[in-house]
Amino acid sequence: MGIRELAKHLNISIGTVSRALNGRGDVNPETRRRVLAAAAELGYSPNQSGRSLRQGSTSAIAFMLQTYSGAELYGEPFFIGLFSGVQEVLARHGLDLIVLLNTPDGDHEAQLRRVVERRLADGILIPWTRRIDPRLDYLIQRGFPFAALGRSESGGDHPWLDLDFEQAADVAIDRLAGFGHRRIGLVNNGHDLMHGHILLAGYRRALARHGIGFDESLVRTEEMTEAGGYRLAEGLLRDGPLPTALLVGSERVAVGVYRRLNEAGIRPGRDIAIIGGMIDSPASRFLSPALTCFRLSLHDLGVRLAEALLATMPDHAEAYGGGTVQALWPLELVPRESDLMRLGG
């Protein structure tokens, strides 16, 4: 079933069929009706390869999802929420979202080159940038449209959105310091991910603001998983006096921390204050004690991210004119139980 066949069935030319299907103005309404009816009846839609080849664009946007364990910083719930916003915007432009998972061999760069060189999509969204991220330089060099989720020292002047980790660190440390804490630990991700660096910088700055000295032994790098949280707590218990408060990267880490502390008879919110997680993932509320964390609108972030990308694509920019998007996304503290303890004094 190609356009040729459909045209023959209707006794008109393929040109007219194409114009009718694509909503061009110069088609007799009755003709258009017949074409649409026949297409629906016969289950015809234009072949995407033919279309892409002719138009020089694929009508698809790729999202490079990395699944190596340490990248589960916010866990997958993060992406599900994000995608709904991204798709909402893409749908306005008739664009498909295709999610590409990193291959088992894990060569992100090769995979990215493949997308660009084979032209698998018209634009690409790059989450979890690294501090040094050759992907961004490559995309700029190729002139391929993209938007990054996360800042980076690479890539020069390019569109990005990022969570405001500095602000989150400020708010968290203010709150904990206000409760009387001065030994506040931080769990950070590894992998040279940019937000790890930023969170650490924010943490240091906020401590300094409160006149609290930086203690290297209170900062740990771990996988952002339950197992990582467990190992972290294990290490803290082993290494000496526990910090009185802890800032952790995700509710997944918190689950592991809770577990290990629980085994040691230590209860968050009573014996140690914990703030964790940037996206208020569904579990946070239902842990015992409920986890104080941060919240943001993933849907809205997805909308904005998609718009930032489209703004760089000539065919779609008109609706989103006005320069390269580079913006921080606010995080709102959700106070719950896990940090509800005031230090004596």
Place this chain on the structure above:
Amino acid sequence: MGIRELAKHLNISIGTVSRALNGRGDVNPETRRRVLAAAAELGYSPNQSGRSLRQGSTSAIAFMLQTYSGAELYGEPFFIGLFSGVQEVLARHGLDLIVLLNTPDGDHEAQLRRVVERRLADGILIPWTRRIDPRLDYLIQRGFPFAALGRSESGGDHPWLDLDFEQAADVAIDRLAGFGHRRIGLVNNGHDLMHGHILLAGYRRALARHGIGFDESLVRTEEMTEAGGYRLAEGLLRDGPLPTALLVGSERVAVGVYRRLNEAGIRPGRDIAIIGGMIDSPASRFLSPALTCFRLSLHDLGVRLAEALLATMPDHAEAYGGGTVQALWPLELVPRESDLMRLGG
């Protein structure tokens, strides 16, 4: 940068370039070397649209991921594991995996038709079948290659893989009955998902084997989320004497159940036995008490699912000959703490 340009740069014909790039035998080794070198140097890969159009196939397999809340039966960790296996197999055939998320409007069938009619992929993987699932009938009618994860009453004779929920129900009920339980509750998903029906049937049959009467009030339908688990526990507490044991669909549900029971001073593994979750998701081990659940190899399941699909595709079948795959996947019980209680008597 097209093949034409590359050919001109090398002073040979595009036909030879194509043959060299595609590993055809009838190319002078020295010519091939030069072509490959130039392609690498200039960052050339064949345009996928042109290739697809010519070959009549896209070199892509689609995976229709549904994200409506109730479908988070096993949560997203399920898919991440599955995908690694799927991709391993696809990579052997030079096929890309593209994940399509359901659109916000949620019309799964329209989205499926789009994939088939526009030829966005050569084959498709359909997870979480419904008992009545028009998608399968449609795919069969169009002759489009697919494999389903989950059984269905629709779709006639088609390739599928499914978790062995009957066996899991058997093992769980045997274990709980062996501990002396006779009031065993079940939390099931809604949405007419096939495994809900199967799990319920297995549960009933296993109870009967132990001479335990079926009590409708012990079976609840809930979203497979933390909030669903919380509501469930809430309902059970409200409605009268708690069951002494509970079989829940996922560790996410368990988190909510734990929370509500904890608020009521009821401790799993001491006051009520809980078995939950089919895939031993990372959190299970780290909840307190650790959740007794089931385990399977997601990677291997993904491998087998991809193979089941390829076996139906003429271009790839040779390696996986031998009929339509229809198989149950075993689930292994992982005993932990949440059900470790023996009922007096």
Place this chain on the structure above:
DNA sequence: CTGAAAGCGCTAACAG
């Protein structure tokens, strides 16, 4: 072993 040429399905430019 290589070059020339056809044609995959479609859209857009152009002529009527």
Place this chain on the structure above:
DNA sequence: CTGTTAGCGCTTTCAG
């Protein structure tokens, strides 16, 4: 408003 036609980039057939 409609028909005709070129050509997007590629692979493959065929002739040499």
